[in-house]
Amino acid sequence: MVFWSYCRDFTGTEREEFELRDGATVGELLEQVYARFGKLGEARRSLLVAVGVEYAEPGRRLERGEEVSLFPPVQGG
Amino acid sequence: MRGLMRREFHWTREPWREEQGRWTGEDRGDYGAVVRFEGVVRAVEAGRRIRGLEYTAYEAMARHQFEKLFDGAGQRWPALGAVVVVHRLGFVPSGETSLWVLVAAPHRSEALVACGWLIDEMKRWVPIWKQPVWEDPLPPEPVGGESC
Numbered sequence: 001m002v003f004w005s006y007c008r009d010f011t012g013t014e015r016e017e018f019e020l021r022d023g024a025t026v027g028e029l030l031e032q033v034y035a036r037f038g039k040l041g042e043a044r045r046s047l048l049v050a051v052g053v054e055y056a057e058p059g060r061r062l063e064r065g066e067e068v069s070l071f072p073p074v075q076g077g
Numbered sequence: 078m079r080g081l082m083r084r085e086f087h088w089t090r091e092p093w094r095e096e097q098g099r100w101t102g103e104d105r106g107d108y109g110a111v112v113r114f115e116g117v118v119r120a121v122e123a124g125r126r127i128r129g130l131e132y133t134a135y136e137a138m139a140r141h142q143f144e145k146l147f148d149g150a151g152q153r154w155p156a157l158g159a160v161v162v163v164h165r166l167g168f169v170p171s172g173e174t175s176l177w178v179l180v181a182a183p184h185r186s187e188a189l190v191a192c193g194w195l196i197d198e199m200k201r202w203v204p205i206w207k208q209p210v211w212e213d214p215l216p217p218e219p220v221g222g223e224s225c
Contacts, residue, residue, distance in 0.1 A: 002135075002136050004132060004133070004204065005133060005206040005208075006206075006208075038111070048204075050135075050138055050204070052138075053137055053138040053141040053142070054138075054141075055202075069135060069138070069204075071135065071204055071206070072206065073121060074200065074201070074202065074203055074204050074205055074206065075200070075205060075206050075207050076139075076164060076176070076199050076200055076203050076205030076207075077116045077136075077164075077175065077176045077200055077205075
């Protein structure tokens with residue numbers, strides 16, 4: 001899992017690895033993330049998730065080795 | 078219908094120079110409307126003066142999302158000839174350009190609408206973030222008692 005923008009302030013790290021069962025979903029990963037990093041859990045309703053370079057919903061199944069990103073609402077411009 | 082002939086996205090960490098926005102290509106005569114938009118860093122955010130904004134991005138995903146937006150623009154307005162976006166990264170002082178967009182089309186109506194659409198969609202989908210750098214730190218909280 002890669003953290004972007006102020007998510008890094010909440011975790012103190014840019015990336016973290018998580019062990020998941022085969023066929024696990026994005027939502028299952030997020031539950032582990034929020035359990036490990038409570039401040040992210042508090043902000044979860046506003047956070048966005050991507051697998052690779054595409055946005056992902058909680059039901060998206062993960063393949064081994066895929067990189068998932070978590071970040072706040074975007075603010076370009 | 079020529080389709081979207083020119084589509085470009087660039088990052089830059091350097092100040093934007095006006096002459097970079099010139100469009101002198103040989104296809105210039107095909108488009109009766111060229112819209113240029115500059116997003117400028119305001120000097121005040123949330124009522125406080127700022128020195129500027131620090132921009133960060135998930136660069137690979139941002140580039141991919143811009144490509145999807147270019148696809149979407151070409152489908153919505155098939156007559157568009159060019160879409161070019163330049164976005165700053167790193168610290169951008171107040172008053173400087175952080176975003177530059179060029180949209181070219183045969184007529185002004187689609188060029189103006191497409192430019193606005195592209196910026197709106199960028200603000201929904203493209204993973205770029207900005208953090209204000211305040212001119213003055215907040216005053217310390219009063220300690221243990223009532224203020225005057």
